[in-house]
Amino acid sequence: MVKKRPVLKESEFFSKGQLYFLPHISIDCVIFGFHNNELKVLLLQWKETLKWCLPGGFIYRDEHVNDAAIRILKSRTGLEDVYLQQFYTFGDPQRDRGNHGVKQKKNSWINDRFITIGYWAIVEYSQVKPTADEFSKTCEWWDIDKVPKLILDHNDILKEALESLRKNVNEYPVGKNLLPPKFTMPDLQRLYETLLGKKLDRRNFQKKMLSLDILQRLKERKSGVAHKAPYLYKFDEKKYQRALKQGLKFGL
Amino acid sequence: MVKKRPVLKESEFFSKGQLYFLPHISIDCVIFGFHNNELKVLLLQWKETLKWCLPGGFIYRDEHVNDAAIRILKSRTGLEDVYLQQFYTFGDPQRDRGNHGVKQKKNSWINDRFITIGYWAIVEYSQVKPTADEFSKTCEWWDIDKVPKLILDHNDILKEALESLRKNVNEYPVGKNLLPPKFTMPDLQRLYETLLGKKLDRRNFQKKMLSLDILQRLKERKSGVAHKAPYLYKFDEKKYQRALKQGLKFGL
DNA sequence: TCAAAAGTGTTCGTAATACACCCATGG
DNA sequence: CCATGGGTGTATTACGAACACTTTTGA
Structure with a gap:
């Protein structure tokens, strides 16, 4: 059973100088849906920069990485018990080399180097209630062929996720997860x-x-x-x- | 080109209170070889506890995770340019729940929670010069069927690596890497x-x-x-x- | 009434499987 | 000289690919 976690605002990330999350490690989720005969992916738009990105988050110090991914997924879609798969961990020290970063506050822990663990999920489109987080303006489905330039290396991550999903197609009956009953x-x-x-x-x-x-x-x-x-x-x-x-x- | 890194002793891991490595993140390598018609895996034995483990290491703050894996692999085998594959990131907060931990020094950063990124490599047995590190007594090949109880969750990691390797067998000609010329x-x-x-x-x-x-x-x-x-x-x-x-x- | 989409079945070729024979060598 | 392992070829089967005809429907 996954432990319930409160949704923290950024101002609550620290307690007595101690960060609630593991530093340098994040999770990014590529959430796939299928609608109108098109493959969709769920994206978030940042409030200030209006740039788009994959839904992601951090890992509590005592939290299982998989549970963190489940938590993030649930907070953006409202769904639990979905098919979720870790596919790769991205460890380039210059993951923001493409210059689409989101440097916002100077000297913040969030501007440190991050290694991100990539997960993809397949969900039933109609069941999803796209929900933005504290930092983002909207959360929307995008046609996989029309995805805009994303922050950091998120376009790469999406590409890898898609490749991983395609490999799984021949070993897992994805229809159950992507189609209505x-x-x-x-x-x-x-x-x-x-x-x-x-x-x-x-x-x-x-x-x-x-x-x-x-x-x-x-x-x-x-x-x-x-x-x-x-x-x-x-x-x-x-x-x-x-x-x-x-x-x-x-x-x- | 992978940047050359000095081999640090544990006493040199810190500089002015700052750890050279990323905290909470490690790498473990499952190095496969083939000899006498048996699949082998390279293991290290700890000096003090005499317990066995997978070769592993940490990631420099400015180092690519893949480069760290290459570096670790080279330091244990002497080999470069080997087929190396990241296969899974292990994120259980109680990775030492099996009680085979190696708690050595109290309050050391090394006793913190670690997420470990798993890589497997396939190498030519005869080319390898098994080399122990500062913490270990020996570095030896083990028959895959006779591997002893390892520290932490290393037996699980090995199992997953083997499964991942087996999946690759049908898509990659592993003979080139595992057999002599x-x-x-x-x-x-x-x-x-x-x-x-x-x-x-x-x-x-x-x-x-x-x-x-x-x-x-x-x-x-x-x-x-x-x-x-x-x-x-x-x-x-x-x-x-x-x-x-x-x-x-x-x-x- | 007819174009477009859906239901069903047959043929064909290739690739995996099963199997048989001969050859070379060291004990 | 023969048991054991290695080299080569053929028959059989199974499965994927290609393809044709009939049925239903709304515009």
Whole structure:
């Protein structure tokens, strides 16, 4: 169980000269969603500079790094129990060499060198309530192809996260996390096509997905659509969990 | 180019009360070798407690984390330019919960909580000169199946490293790094069998390896062996590099 | 009524798997 | 001289890729 932590304002980061957080170490989260057949990523905009960045935060001195990532994720999305994956730790001493830094206060601990631990998460778009933090003006979804220049090395981090996610696509059924509970086969295909960046054959795709034996076709069809109405599917929870344990391969 | 760093004794870790290294962050290296058809890992033994651990170290305040890993690796093996891979960052606040800690000096910075960044390396066994550091008595190769209880969570780290290495086996030709320049096809097969933990068919293995078109068969055969003398192979440097760029799949 | 999208099934080629024969060597 | 390990080739299978026809729907 993850310990509850108060949300601190910057003025409360210190107690008797002692920083609540570990110095020099931060966490950055790349939060992916899927909507309108587009892959989205959640970004924050700084109040003063109006520059964009990945949601991130620091680690309490007695907090598990993974718990810190969960906490940060929850504070920006409102979601718990999401698929969250640590993918790389960025340790360049000049991570701000691109000159998109956010130096704000002189001699602040926040201007020290930071090593950042990168996590990515896949979440159900419609469930997310994007929530800004104390330092930021807004928190918004961005189309992955339209992401602006971010602060520090956050564009690099995003790039690496995407690569890591793509590698996972063939080993983990990401649909469960990125799609709503009920979805159509074409929906699922769009998702994979977007993630993999290539077109897939409709029929072979369906065959492969069904052969994994983790989907359950519902009797209903999608209503109010043009052309022939596609069936709705959902993940069969039991089979899904069983398949996860023994590790399933996609090979798309 | 990696900056040269002096090897500091513990008494020299501080200058005017300022620690040379980043606090709370360490690096641990899992260094793999292959010898006598067995997968080996390089371990250090502490002088006082005689407990074993992974080679590790700290990060200079202005040093790239990857460079720190390279530096640590070189100081324990004498090798540069090895295949080194960051695989996970371990962030449990009670990493010493197993009670195999090495608390030595009270109130020392070294007893603080540490987050450690894990790297694994694959090296050519015969090229390595295992070298102990200031704190350790010896530095030795251990059979991967006979590794003793290590300090802190180092057994976990080793386990994760092995898993990460195994995942890489199918995407990276590890033979080049783990075998001597000249080797036989059975040698290569033993390596893969050890890494994957399963027997492979002799003939299919050879077919697959040759089909990758990165090996070059030499005219010589291995001498002084019982039974039919196997051919020697080496990696064709050009083809090897070309294959690496376009990414080759093994599927073993 | 017809274009566009969805459901279903067949063929084909390649790649993985299984397996058999001959050759060389040291004990 | 034969048991053991190594070199090479072939049959079989499985899976992914390519592809065709029918059905449904709203504009």
